[in-house]
Amino acid sequence: MSAAELERAVTDVLIDESSLQARIRELGAEISSDYEGRDLLLIGVLKGAVFFMSDLMRHLTIPCEIDFMAISSYGDSTDSSGIVRILKDLDINIEGRDVLVVEDIIDSGLTLSYLMRNLEAREPASLEICALLTKPDRREIEVPVRYVGFEIPNRFVIGYGLDFAERYRNLPYVGVLDPGLIQTEA
Ligand code: IMP
Ligand code: MG
Numbered sequence: 001m002s003a004a005e006l007e008r009a010v011t012d013v014l015i016d017e018s019s020l021q022a023r024i025r026e027l028g029a030e031i032s033s034d035y036e037g038r039d040l041l042l043i044g045v046l047k048g049a050v051f052f053m054s055d056l057m058r059h060l061t062i063p064c065e066i067d068f069m070a071i072s073s074y075g076d077s078t079d080s081s082g083i084v085r086i087l088k089d090l091d092i093n094i095e096g097r098d099v100l101v102v103e104d105i106i107d108s109g110l111t112l113s114y115l116m117r118n119l120e121a122r123e124p125a126s127l128e129i130c131a132l133l134t135k136p137d138r139r140e141i142e143v144p145v146r147y148v149g150f151e152i153p154n155r156f157v158i159g160y161g162l163d164f165a166e167r168y169r170n171l172p173y174v175g176v177l178d179p180g181l182i183q184t185e186a
Contacts, residue, residue: 001167009168010175014157015150017172020132021055023149027130028059031100031147039063041097041124045115046070046088048104051161051169052132052149056102067092071111084114099124100146104161105133108140116143133157133174150174156182 031040040060044053046068057064070088099119106112112129119127130147137154156179158164159171164181 006168006171009158009164009178009181010171011178012155012176013173014152014155014176015160015174020149020160020173024052024055024132025059027147027149028056028061031056031130032059032061035062035098035100037062038098039065041092041094041099042066043090043094043099043101043119044068045101045103045111048161048163048169049102049132052104053102056130065092069115071115084111086118094119094122094124097124098126099128101127101129103129103131105135105157106131106143106145107135107138109143110141112143113141132160133162 040062042053042057042064044050044066047070053066057066067090068088069086069090072085072087101112101115101119103112106129112131116127116129128146129143131145132149133152134145134148134150135152135154152174156164156177157174158168158177159174161169162174163169164177168177
């Protein structure tokens with residue numbers, strides 16, 4: 001795929017690279033101050049959260065570790081099926097740990113709501129969510145999100161980790177996917 005083809009999938013740049021990085025720096029400072037004196041375990045939800053998580057971590061000034069989970073709820077479509085499956089579980093035991101789940105985007109809330117119930121059962125000392133993006137208009141189930149990067153309108157977005165059919169994660173900004181592509185490819 002050429003750079004021009006990549007760019008053509010985007011109708012609007014919603015959040016540019018410098019705005020993303022500035023907000024992530026703020027979140028890092030806020031989290032560092034909230035968890036001062038404690039060790040934090042970041043749990044990244046694969047694959048979309050990887051980009052956000054690695055940038056966020058670089059702004060944390062507290063001792064922290066990372067682990068990952070992979071869950072599937074979407075397939076290649078742009079709508080949540082409500083069916084959640086664990087594809088990869090954590091490597092470590094989170095009992096008694098301060099845990100922060102890092103997500104790229106909360107849409108219906110179904111994926112995170114399932115994940116939170118699953119993690120809660122493992123008895124962490126604390127369990128919070130940090131999501132780069134949230135689409136409040138799409139919420140079907142309430143999830144308590146402690147840290148949010150940006151609230152965005154109800155548009156399908158790509159870039160900075162977010163994919164459409166596994167593509168476009170490498171864009172350095174968050175852009176709106178050309179709706180024409182959803183009809184033809186999904
Ligand atoms: P939920 O279960 O509907 O909240 O969906 C959450 C997951 O759906 C996210 O972790 C993303 O992987 C995916 N998702 C939701 N909205 C978008 C979007 O606008 N672009 C790309 N992926 C999305
Ligand atoms: Mg995804």
